[in-house]
Every structure is written in structure tokens, then in C-alpha cells.
Amino acid sequence: MKQDSRQVKSKEKLHNAYLSLLTQGKKQLSIQQICSNANITRPTFYKLYKDVNALRLDLIQELLLELKQVSAFDFHEPKSIELMTREEKSKKLIEMLEYVKKNRIAYETLLINQPDADLISGMQDIIRIFAKESIYLTPSEQYLHHLNKDLIISYVSGAFVESIRWWVKSNFELSPQALAQMMITFKK
CATH class of the missing domain: 1.10.357.10 (Tetracycline Repressor, domain 2)
Structure with missing residues (x-):
């Protein structure tokens, strides 16, 4: 199934946020931390992933x-x-x-x-x-x-x-x- 450009952009932001938080030395990442860093809402996160491990x-x-x-x-x-x-x-x-x-x-x-x-x-x-x-x-x-x-x-x-x-x-x-x-x- 092809993703629309908003989903692609949201995934890119979430990937970057995940990497950014890991680079800062954070070991346990929460969905809230990732969403905040990516400037993405939690519902948008859950449309794409079920949890942080799925994002990883x-x-x-x-x-x-x-x-x-x-x-x-x-x-x-x-x-x-x-x-x-x-x-x-x-x-x-x-x-x-x-x-x-x-x-x-x-x-x-x-x-x-x-x-x-x-x-x-x-x-x-x-x-x-x-x-x-x-x-x-x-x-x-x-x-x-x-x-x-x-x-x-x-x-x-x-x-x-x-x-x-x-x-x-x-x-x-x-x-x-x-x-x-x-x-x-x-x-x-």
C-alpha cells in the first residue's frame, strides 16, 4: 500500500526524532518524547506505529x-x-x-x-x-x-x-x- 506524502514526511520526522533522542544518550524512549521531538501528534504516531519498537x-x-x-x-x-x-x-x-x-x-x-x-x-x-x-x-x-x-x-x-x-x-x-x-x- 502506497503512503501519501504526509505519512512519508511524518515517518521521516519520527525517524529523525528517534535518532536525535538516541544521540542525546537516552536509553528508554517514550512515544511522548519522540512525538514532541518530531513535532508530531500521538494519534499520528499510532497511525504509523504500534509502539517505539515498531518505529525502531x-x-x-x-x-x-x-x-x-x-x-x-x-x-x-x-x-x-x-x-x-x-x-x-x-x-x-x-x-x-x-x-x-x-x-x-x-x-x-x-x-x-x-x-x-x-x-x-x-x-x-x-x-x-x-x-x-x-x-x-x-x-x-x-x-x-x-x-x-x-x-x-x-x-x-x-x-x-x-x-x-x-x-x-x-x-x-x-x-x-x-x-x-x-x-x-x-x-x-
Whole structure:
């Protein structure tokens, strides 16, 4: 069901208010606090969400959906990751990092200040797709054939997410291109 522009704007305000309150260090958020910060009425909140957790999950889902769309690692992508060149994979990783940087408040809040397990797990799932198909195209493949593939993929995807967390913590010290190059080099 398509939402009208007022609902979209209200959701955006609620997402921003939620992040703003978390950034201020608040642990337990009330609907009243969020509505007040967003300048939205409680009835409007309840039209969109049943509780604060539903708002949180919607925000996480939106961030992950957009990250997945940026990475284009989903069934809608006409060119599967298996057919991508190394340069195309590098470009996709850079686009993912640029998206994280563009949404720095959300990622700084939910990866660093008040880590959200659902966001971190979702990011690992998205990156796992990238790692699954690309790790065995590296020169080190010959040394990995006897190891458990799922373990290696989990290790690499966890390392990628931790690299992104470091990057956010460092206030984006490196460019997306430099970080992507380092991450790809580490993966070798």
C-alpha cells in the first residue's frame, strides 16, 4: 500500500526524532518524547506505529533496504554478483560506503553510540552476499579449499562490518575509495 506524502514526511520526522533522542544518550524512549521531538501528534504516531519498537524496526528496515538497493545484491539485479568483475565489485563496495557516510547520523547512532543488533546483523547479511561470491575469486583461494566456507564468509562479513564501525568511529578518516581498497586488500 502506497503512503501519501504526509505519512512519508511524518515517518521521516519520527525517524529523525528517534535518532536525535538516541544521540542525546537516552536509553528508554517514550512515544511522548519522540512525538514532541518530531513535532508530531500521538494519534499520528499510532497511525504509523504500534509502539517505539515498531518505529525502531521500520527505521532499521529502511536503512537496510536502501543499503541493499545501493549494493544491488538482490534478485532484481539483472547482472548477478557472480558475473561482476573485480572493478564492479569494488565500485559496489564504494557505493555502499558512500551511502553509510551520507547517512552518517543514523549509522553513527546505531553502530557506535547505541549499537543495534538488528542493524548490525542485517548489514552482515548484505555483506555476506558480497563476500560469498567474491572470496573464492582471490589468489588465496587455493589455501582456503579445505576450510569451512560458511566460517570464512562469516569471518569476512564480520570483519567488513567492524571495518565500517571503525570508519564511522574515526569520523570517516579515510575516503570511501581508500577504505574499500583496504577492505578488498584485507580479504585477499
